[in-house]
Amino acid sequence: MTNPTTQYEPIIGLEIHAELMTNSKMFCPCQVVDSVEAEPNTAVCPVCLGMPGMLPVINRRAVEYAMRVALALNCEVQHHNIFARKNYFYPDLPKAYQISQYELPIGLHGWLDVELEDGTTKRIGIRRVHMEEDTGKLTHLEGGGSLVDYNRSGVPLLEIVSEPDIHSGEEARAYAMKIRQILRYLGVNAGDLEKGVFRVEPNISIRPIGATAFGKRTELKNLNSFKSLADGTAFEIARQTEVLNSGGRVVQETRGWHDTKRITFSQRSKEEAEDYRYFPEPDLPPLAIDDAWIAEVRASLPELPDAKVARYQSDYGLSAYDARVLTEEKAVAEWFETAVSSPTFPDPKTIANWIINNLFSLMNEHKQSIDEIRVTPARLAELVGLVEQRAINNNTAKEVLAAMFTSGQSAPAIVQAQGLAQVSDEGAITAVIERILDTNPDNLAAYLGGKEKLIGFFVGQVMREMRGKADPAVVNRLLAAALAKRKP
Ligand SMILES: [Zn+2]
Structure with a gap:
């Protein structure tokens, strides 16, 4: 029987694993290759295959990428870093331990402001950012048996752990999308959930409103889209509420998300940290990061989305909404900025409208990203300039843009060839x-x-x-x- 008098508060923390886009792996010179396209087990060596006696060497670029993320997420970068062994056996982990960071991670005490659907902003704490190595990849065969690909073994991995400040599936989605956006801006991760280079795992529990102790939590895996993250989290909140209301107890466990049935199911009981017998990695010295290196990385950070949104509103007079849409992807933002800086520059608000209302639909229709299209920023500015000068009218300009999109020609060339010049006679x-x-x-x-x-x-x-x-x-x-x- 449900007890309608008990109201629960969901408490959610997110663990995000992001592969770093370095050329080589975390502790060996093997190349980082596309896990879907590369031939299995071709980018491997004795270190990432876990052969006895092999010695790991820290990838400096991976540390720099981790530092970029820690700084962008407002963390305090730690000067004294220790790598630790996380011990467990699994067929995708040939050493039977993963080199990770435990007590002394690279980033601590960060935060991120996240925009919610109702237009409000919420600050979510970032507990820690730590470096580790990825495991191999298992493929389970239909008829039984499994294949293992060690190309991914030893690929630099960043784990970003939030504070349990998230209270709904929607908030979880907004937070994860913002983290992905920042990682893409920083050029450290491609953000592809389907390929598993960006993985999100929420820890979910509920407790009666007003209670201070946490309830038993479940961890959700196999979420391969942001929609699955939002839906899976909402499902789990509802499931736990029903368990408690019917007099049952929530079991601490890992649960999988079934993408077609849209439900969660039990996978295995959840380990506690002490089960992993962490200890400092004896093959690696402590990693010292000095202030000069931190300052150098901080100075190299690109302008981040929130700063861009603020600047687009103040410098270009755009609405908050238009500024968000244009800055969602760094490449689009750069395209827009190039267009408004061209000599035929009309008004930024007009350029923004043309991108949002017309260029995006052509890109959707032709399934092309901003990097692939044949229309250049200067040529869009030139087209808008023709409208401003009343050389063509607005409807004609839309047709001209479509022709520019497929032919790669300039607006004046198309107007002349097709006799589209506006008649004001x-x-x-x-x-x-x-x-x-x-x-x-x-x-x-x-x-x-x-x-x-x-x-x-x-x-x-x-x-x-x-x-x-x-x-x-x-x-x-x-x-x-x-x-x-x-x-x-
Ligand atoms: Zn290797």
């Missing part, structure tokens, strides 16, 4: 107007009898007659004058 427009009025006597009579909405009909007829090239402002003005003259 008052004599030519007046002649068409008079002809339209003469050939539609019924509508003209109705208009003169008071049906003033019919003005739209006449505008449409004139524009059609002139193949959309007439200047709409001139048409409206001359049509009003012509109709006034015909009033009895």
